[in-house]
Amino acid sequence: xxxxxxxxxxxxxxxxxxxxxxxxxxxxxxxxxxxxxxxxxxxxxxxxxxxxxxxxxxxxxxxxxxxxxxxxxxxxxxxxxxxxxxxxxxxxxxxxxxxxxxxxxxxxxxxxxxxxxxxxxxxxxxxxxxxxxxxxxxxxxxxxxxxxxxxxxxxxxxxxxxxxxxxxxxxxxxxxxxxxxxxxxxxxxxxxxxxxxxxxxxxxxxxxxxxxxxxxxxxxxxxxxxxxxxxxxxxxxxxxxxxxxxxxxxxxxxxxxxxxxxxxxxxxxxxxxxxxxxxxxxxxxxxxxxxxxxxxxxxxxxxxxxxxxxxxxxxxxxxxxxxxxxxxxxxxxxxxxxxxxxxxxxxxxxxxxxxxxxxxxxxxxxxxxxxxxxxxxxxxxxxxxxxxxxxxxxxxxxxxxxxxxxxxxxxxxxxxxxxxxxxxxxxxxxxxxxxxxxxxxxxxxxxxx
Amino acid sequence: xxxxxxxxxxxxxxxxxxxxxxxxxxxxxxxxxxxxxxxxxxxxxxxxxxxxxxxxxxxxxxxxxxxxxxxxxxxxxxxxxxxxxxxxxxxxxxxxxxxxxxxxxxxxxxxxxxxxxxxxxxxxxxxxxxxxxxxxxxxxxxxxxxxxxxxxxxxxxxxxxxxxxxxxxxxxxx
Numbered sequence: 001x002x003x004x005x006x007x008x009x010x011x012x013x014x015x016x017x018x019x020x021x022x023x024x025x026x027x028x029x030x031x032x033x034x035x036x037x038x039x040x041x042x043x044x045x046x047x048x049x050x051x052x053x054x055x056x057x058x059x060x061x062x063x064x065x066x067x068x069x070x071x072x073x074x075x076x077x078x079x080x081x082x083x084x085x086x087x088x089x090x091x092x093x094x095x096x097x098x099x100x101x102x103x104x105x106x107x108x109x110x111x112x113x114x115x116x117x118x119x120x121x122x123x124x125x126x127x128x129x130x131x132x133x134x135x136x137x138x139x140x141x142x143x144x145x146x147x148x149x150x151x152x153x154x155x156x157x158x159x160x161x162x163x164x165x166x167x168x169x170x171x172x173x174x175x176x177x178x179x180x181x182x183x184x185x186x187x188x189x190x191x192x193x194x195x196x197x198x199x200x201x202x203x204x205x206x207x208x209x210x211x212x213x214x215x216x217x218x219x220x221x222x223x224x225x226x227x228x229x230x231x232x233x234x235x236x237x238x239x240x241x242x243x244x245x246x247x248x249x250x251x252x253x254x255x256x257x258x259x260x261x262x263x264x265x266x267x268x269x270x271x272x273x274x275x276x277x278x279x280x281x282x283x284x285x286x287x288x289x290x291x292x293x294x295x296x297x298x299x300x301x302x303x304x305x306x307x308x309x310x311x312x313x314x315x316x317x318x319x320x321x322x323x324x325x326x327x328x329x330x331x332x333x334x335x336x337x338x339x340x341x342x343x344x345x346x347x348x349x350x351x352x353x354x355x356x357x358x359x360x361x362x363x364x365x366x367x368x369x370x371x372x373x374x375x376x377x378x379x380x381x382x383x384x385x386x387x388x389x390x391x392x393x394x395x396x397x398x399x400x401x402x403x404x405x406x407x408x409x410x411x412x413x414x415x416x417x418x419x420x421x422x423x424x425x426x427x428x429x430x431x432x433x434x435x436x437x438x439x440x441x442x443x444x445x446x447x448x449x
Numbered sequence: 450x451x452x453x454x455x456x457x458x459x460x461x462x463x464x465x466x467x468x469x470x471x472x473x474x475x476x477x478x479x480x481x482x483x484x485x486x487x488x489x490x491x492x493x494x495x496x497x498x499x500x501x502x503x504x505x506x507x508x509x510x511x512x513x514x515x516x517x518x519x520x521x522x523x524x525x526x527x528x529x530x531x532x533x534x535x536x537x538x539x540x541x542x543x544x545x546x547x548x549x550x551x552x553x554x555x556x557x558x559x560x561x562x563x564x565x566x567x568x569x570x571x572x573x574x575x576x577x578x579x580x581x582x583x584x585x586x587x588x589x590x591x592x593x594x595x596x597x598x599x600x601x602x603x604x605x606x607x608x609x610x611x612x613x614x615x616x617x618x619x620x621x622x623x
Binding site: 254257258259264331332335389390391394395397398401402404405408409411412415416418419420422423426427430431434435437438439440441442444445 | 512516517518520521522523524525526527528530531535536538539541542543545546549550552553556557559560563564566567568570571
């Protein structure tokens with residue numbers, strides 16, 4: 001056991017001996033190094049101290065310099081403040097002087113600006129600008145100027161106003177570039193009536209002040225209005241009536257939105273065309289009847305003058321022929337034969353007259369049909385879009401009304417024509433029915449004497 | 450003269466508010482009255498001479514009872530009736546047409562109202578008022594024209610019937 005403990009102690013002492021020798025070497029180095037460092041740091045400190053001491057002297061010099069500068073600037077500030085105050089007073093004095101010198105010219109500045117602004121509005125939209133373009137820019141410049149207007153500017157303003165005034169009382173003719181509706185441009189002669197209307201051979205023109213272009217109206221107003229324009233345009237001397245637009249374009253613009261008669265007619269659609277066909281057919285039948293009945297009446301009158309020789313080209317002649325063929329029979333038989341002949345003639349006279357009457361009765365009914373169709377379409381629109389916008393409904397309502405109007409327009413002349421044709425055929429029938437027997441009786445009496 | 454100008458001015462303003470259909474009413478009215486005045490004039494001054502002439506011719510005849518005499522009498526009556534009844538149908542038609550023309554005015558006026566509505570909407574009733582006056586005034590004018598004709602045309606009718614009956618009575622078979 002003792003042997004084991006000794007061994008362990010030996011081993012431990014040996015290992016401790018080895019490590020002790022190694023650390024003793026490095027610690028010595030460290031000591032040596034620290035010593036060296038202490039010496040060099042002391043040297044550095046000394047050096048830095050010396051530096052600081054020398055810099056301190058410099059800074060003092062700088063401080064002194066800055067202080068001096070501050071004093072200088074303060075002095076300058078005081079001087080400038082004084083100067084500024086003095087200048088303010090001078091400025092006020094000068095302003096008073098300026099006011100005095102400007103006097104009423106200051107007011108004129110405002111007035112000329114206002115006048116130029118007014119004139120710019122009136123002149124750039126006036127149709128006189130179609131004849132004298134480019135008058136607006138000078139006025140616009142004067143209206144927006146910041147300084148008192150110069151004499152040429154004032155003259156410009158005066159000249160522009162004077163031109164407008166003089167030209168507004170004139171009817172003049174000039175050539176201008178016209179921008180057509182399809183965008184093409186053409187140069188044409190244009191007549192200007194005061195500040196109201198521009199005319200060309202095709203009717204009224206419009207001056208678009210935004211683009212500075214002369215344009216034809218999108219649609220000319222009703223024919224009787226636009227024809228006065230083209231008549232007036234082609235006039236060389238003398239006087240002619242003319243529709244002028246005192247609102248300088250607004251009324252014409254409204255007129256272009258009005259429907260013309262033919263547009264109204266086409267609103268009637270198929271029903272309207274049907275009614276027209278009725279009217280035309282009725283008129284044709286009436287015309288044919290008038291001609292036939294007129295010729296028949298003339299022939300009958302000729303026959304009445306010459307009762308002895310029956311002419312077979314007219315109904316009365318044919319009746320006379322019946323008498324001449326049956327001279328031998330007794331009166332009752334003759335009357336029966338005459339009645340038979342009259343019955344044969346009647347349809348030739350009153351043929352087609354009831355047809356006219358029927359057309360006259362059908363036309364308003366067709367109008368009513370159109371009304372009902374229009375109302376059905378109106379209610380369909382209401383179902384789809386509601387009643388919010390009357391403009392949507394108005395289209396179909398106009399179909400309803402236009403067909404009614406067409407029905408009446410068709411019926412009225414047909415009724416009148418029917419009454420004329422009917423009274424003519426009635427008088428012919430009366431002649432055949434009631435008077436022919438008497439005429440024949442008169443001949444028979446004469447012959448029997 | 451000034452009075453006439455004022456009268457014409459008032460007529461013109463009436464037509465301006467009532468629309469062009471009033472011209473048609475005026476034309477129908479004028480035609481109707483010209484025809485009616487002509488008929489009244491015929492009945493009062495032309496027809497009596499004609500009637501006396503027929504009666505005298507009838508009374509001068511020896512034979513008034515034979516078949517021939519009957520036919521001749523019928524013919525004379527028929528000729529007289531034809532002259533009496535001339536244009537009566539046209540007058541009656543014109544009387545009947547007047548309210549129809551008024552109705553046409555109503556419809557065209559309403560078309561005007563709806564055109565204004567289609568362009569400007571219903572915001573401003575004043576714009577529609579002109580169309581409404583064009584709708585109502587011709588209706589009224591047509592009614593008045595028809596009423597002025599109804600009474601006199603029926604008088605005329607009655608007078609013609611009476612004249613015809615009297616003529617037949619004054620041609621007896623001796």
